[in-house]
Amino acid sequence: xxxxxxxxxxxxxxxxxxxxxxxxxxxxxxxxxxxxxxxxxxxxxxxxxxxxxxxxxxxxxxxxxxxxxxxxxxxxxxxxxxxxxxxxxxxxxxxxxxxxxxxxxxxxxxxxxxxxxxxxxxxxxxxxxxxxxxxxxxxxxxxxxxxxxxxxxxxxxxxxxxxxxxxxxxxxxxxxxxxxxxxxxxxxxxxxxxxxxxxxxxxxxxxxxxxxxxxxxxxxxxxxxxxxxxxxxxxxxxxxxxxxxxxxxx
Numbered sequence: 001x002x003x004x005x006x007x008x009x010x011x012x013x014x015x016x017x018x019x020x021x022x023x024x025x026x027x028x029x030x031x032x033x034x035x036x037x038x039x040x041x042x043x044x045x046x047x048x049x050x051x052x053x054x055x056x057x058x059x060x061x062x063x064x065x066x067x068x069x070x071x072x073x074x075x076x077x078x079x080x081x082x083x084x085x086x087x088x089x090x091x092x093x094x095x096x097x098x099x100x101x102x103x104x105x106x107x108x109x110x111x112x113x114x115x116x117x118x119x120x121x122x123x124x125x126x127x128x129x130x131x132x133x134x135x136x137x138x139x140x141x142x143x144x145x146x147x148x149x150x151x152x153x154x155x156x157x158x159x160x161x162x163x164x165x166x167x168x169x170x171x172x173x174x175x176x177x178x179x180x181x182x183x184x185x186x187x188x189x190x191x192x193x194x195x196x197x198x199x200x201x202x203x204x205x206x207x208x209x210x211x212x213x214x215x216x217x218x219x220x221x222x223x224x225x226x227x228x229x230x231x232x233x234x235x236x237x238x239x240x241x242x243x244x245x246x247x248x249x250x
Contacts, residue, residue: 003203006035010237011207015053015214018156025050025153026110028211030241039095039102041200043087043152044193048204050152051186053211058179066176074134075141075177076184082145083188090150091196099245102151109154110238136167141181148182149189156182 010031018024028050032042061067093101140162148155156178163174193199 003035003037004206007031007037007203007207008210010034011049012210012214014050015211015216016218017214018050018053019057019215019218023154023157024053024214025155026106027237028207029151029153030237034241034244037200037203039098040091040193040198043090044190044196044198045200045204045207046152047186047190047193048199048201049207049211051183051190052205052208053215054179054183054186056212056215058183061176061179066172067180068129068173068176071129071134071137072177072180075137076180078138078142079145079148079181079185080188082142083149083185084192086146086149086151087189087192088149089146091192091198096249099249102245103242103249105151106153106238106242109151133167133169137163137169137177140167141185144181145185145188148185149192152189155185 011028014024014026014028014031016024017027025046029042029046032046033039037045058067090098140159144155144159144162147158159178159181160171160174163169163177164171167174169177190199
């Protein structure tokens with residue numbers, strides 16, 4: 001019961017945050033570990049709950065016409081290949097050493113996600129989508145898919161930065177492709193963790209309902225004040241999580 005009391009509100013908050021500014025995984029994954037869930041089970045169960053929430057976000061983007069189908073499918077296929085590779089690598093690392101890795105990865109990920117970002121839709125003139133665009137997007141999807149399968153937090157933000165900055169996609173297009181890639185990599189990673197018996201199914205399903213609610217409410221909250229709320233919350237959760245992991249290691 002304590003696990004549910006800790007996990008569910010934070011997963012709801014993570015879904016809300018992710019829909020506004022990205023980086024929800026920086027709250028949801030620590031939530032599972034703070035509740036005492038072993039590292040590999042925490043990653044696997046987090047994949048389940050976040051996948052459920054991402055379905056809602058992806059549907060809303062598709063409904064608004066932000067997802068270019070052919071580009072999204074090609075990119076998603078590459079993420080489907082990369083994510084299981086990352087998940088397989090993750091499963092081979094012992095809990096203790098994985099926590100040490102997290103102490104290094106977490107601050108770096110948090111820095112990129114939390115630093116001030118200003119995505120301006122008119123900053124980029126979207127070039128004609130050709131074979132070069134496809135190759136760049138597919139490579140990005142494959143590499144970030146590996147990261148998402150291995151660890152996860154910050155995946156959506158990294159994708160958005162790379163798709164706008166390197167592939168030169170406009171913000172709306174990049175956001176739509178990001179959701180398609182993120183959903184496919186989440187599902188592929190989840191399947192790998194389920195096959196290896198590293199998912200608490202009931203906890204994941206119930207947390208997933210809270211993730212859906214958070215994503216649904218957050219998707220309609222696009223005011224500038226939203227970002228001001230997001231950053232302090234993420235910093236607080238990360239600080240508590242970092243201290244707990246450090247104490248466990250020591």
